[in-house]
Amino acid sequence: MIVAEDICMKYRQVFKEVVALKNISLNVKKGEIFGLIGPDGAGKSSLFRILTTLLLPTGGKASVGGYDVIKQFREVRNIVGYMPGKFSLYQDLSVEENLTFFASVFDTTIEANYDQVKDIYEQLLPFKNRKAGALSGGMKQKLGLCCALIHKPKVLFLDEPTTGVDPISRKEFWDVLKRLSGDGISVFVSTPYMDEACLCDRIGLIFRGELLDVDTPERLIGKHEKKLVAFKAKNMYRLLGDIRKEPGVYSCFTFGDSLHTTFREKDFPVEEFVLSLKNAGYTDVEWKNIETGIEDYFMMLTNDISDGTGY
Numbered sequence: 001m002i003v004a005e006d007i008c009m010k011y012r013q014v015f016k017e018v019v020a021l022k023n024i025s026l027n028v029k030k031g032e033i034f035g036l037i038g039p040d041g042a043g044k045s046s047l048f049r050i051l052t053t054l055l056l057p058t059g060g061k062a063s064v065g066g067y068d069v070i071k072q073f074r075e076v077r078n079i080v081g082y083m084p085g086k087f088s089l090y091q092d093l094s095v096e097e098n099l100t101f102f103a104s105v106f107d108t109t110i111e112a113n114y115d116q117v118k119d120i121y122e123q124l125l126p127f128k129n130r131k132a133g134a135l136s137g138g139m140k141q142k143l144g145l146c147c148a149l150i151h152k153p154k155v156l157f158l159d160e161p162t163t164g165v166d167p168i169s170r171k172e173f174w175d176v177l178k179r180l181s182g183d184g185i186s187v188f189v190s191t192p193y194m195d196e197a198c199l200c201d202r203i204g205l206i207f208r209g210e211l212l213d214v215d216t217p218e219r220l221i222g223k224h225e226k227k228l229v230a231f232k233a234k235n236m237y238r239l240l241g242d243i244r245k246e247p248g249v250y251s252c253f254t255f256g257d258s259l260h261t262t263f264r265e266k267d268f269p270v271e272e273f274v275l276s277l278k279n280a281g282y283t284d285v286e287w288k289n290i291e292t293g294i295e296d297y298f299m300m301l302t303n304d305i306s307d308g309t310g311y
């Protein structure tokens with residue numbers, strides 16, 4: 001349903017040129033949930049905007065549902081639903097007015113396509129006369145999804161749809177996405193949440209405009225072959241610097257309240273290293289071997305490019 005071949009995007013800024021996308025090639029099948037994962041500035045929104053016909057790429061070609069995003073942009077617009085990263089609905093219109101408006105743009109009505117949005121819209125019904133701007137974060141996103149779905153698109157583009165949304169609403173949102181993919185709708189979604197990344201059928205890891213890897217979450221995690229240890233101690237900031245200085249350490253980055261660390265050799269003597277940290281004055285030192293997650297694999301891939309910081 002989505003095919004991108006060697007997509008490039010360069011922006012002209014005042015004194016320089018920014019390369020936002022470098023030769024991006026990917027494909028997304030019918031009914032597949034494809035997650036695009038990467039830090040701020042990686043190029044995610046640029047790719048969304050190109051695939052939804054809102055931005056002309058500076059190189060390469062792409063099609064959605066078999067239609068070329070440049071030459072057949074009108075056909076593409078008819079078959080895609082797009083939820084941009086920033087809340088894009090009319091804040092001064094009510095819930096019902098927003099949905100009615102989006103339906104009318106596609107020459108349809110809420111009634112005609114009610115089955116498509118029923119599950120989500122019923123949760124919004126108690127607030128249907130409330131202005132969109134006065135909804136909670138989770139409700140805003142559900143309304144955004146209803147508006148993106150009301151014309152029965154074949155492909156949904158969701159740019160960070162659950163950022164800032166509470167965990168329960170996030171789960172409900174993903175339950176809806178799973179149902180939509182079961183109905184044959186392809187979903188192209190970006191998210192900063194790694195637990196959500198694992199719910200995708202396949203993931204593309206994007207960094208500084210480059211697609212570093214594309215695979216299923218399980219296979220990506222399986223590609224991380226380094227020993228992984230989480231460290232904690234008092235003065236975590238100093239600890240981060242000191243762990244990174246250790247020659248046997250390959251990468252170290254903050255993950256929640258601990259420091260996820262990988263080593264160049266599998267048999268790195270962690271206990272001896274912990275002793276040396278204690279001798280260097282660290283107190284309350286804790287460490288444990290941990291299972292790898294997608295973020296760990298991502299950080300491992302970006303380590304050499306980004307001097308161990310991951311960004």
Ligand SMILES: Nc1ncnc2c1ncn2[C@@H]1O[C@H](COP(=O)(O)OP(=O)(O)OP(=O)(O)O)[C@@H](O)[C@H]1O
Nearest residue numbers: 011012013018020039040041042043044045046047
């Ligand atoms: N209209 C623009 N003009 C100039 N530079 C831009 C423009 N839009 C994006 N960029 C630059 O292109 C790069 C990629 O930005 P993009 O918004 O696509 O990334 P992103 O992964 O979506 O990040 P974020 O989530 O922070 O928006 C960044 O360096 C950004 O500053």
